Amino acid sequence: MPRKEPRAEPPTTPDGRYIVVDGRLWRRSNPALGPRQRALLVEVLMRARREVGRALRAGDAAAERGARERVHRAKVALGERGPPWWTDGAPDFNRHLVAGTPYAAWFASLTR
Template identity: 45%
Template structure:
């Protein structure tokens, strides 16, 4: 029975794709928060690709920072989400989103 419980916990925490283990998104995060963070994640990944194509090292670095913040907010990087209290995890994700949104504000004012 203990082995079944451990296996269930492992499948809630990790995802295996092509033999590689990836940490899952924190299931306690509200859907709208996850959606916003995943939007930033996609934009960051797209920015990395675009920056590499144009040899824009600054864009690649900023985009990688966006990816890192989004993945940390989702619980996919940083401390293991299952080892932290739920309220702290949600607050950390909200902080990451606020930082990402602030990056957008800085980007918009720099381009004007």
């Protein structure tokens, strides 16, 4: 079986708040989390994502809802959802298309 090429890291905004995937901003994890705490939360997140897949394959709507709730809670704990982890009052552009945000010029400069 051929080996997959390693994925390139997505670009990170200059302020470190977001990554850009397919032209959309996605909030990064809170950098104040310690490495152990972050690793534990990522483990919980990935376990919950696998549970979503199992529930979908089994057609178990109740299990899917529970697993999706665990995914959500892990993402909130990581700082990827819920209130922004920064404290300077800057708006949150999570899930916005980068072209409609203050990051548009920066992102356009990456592809020139």
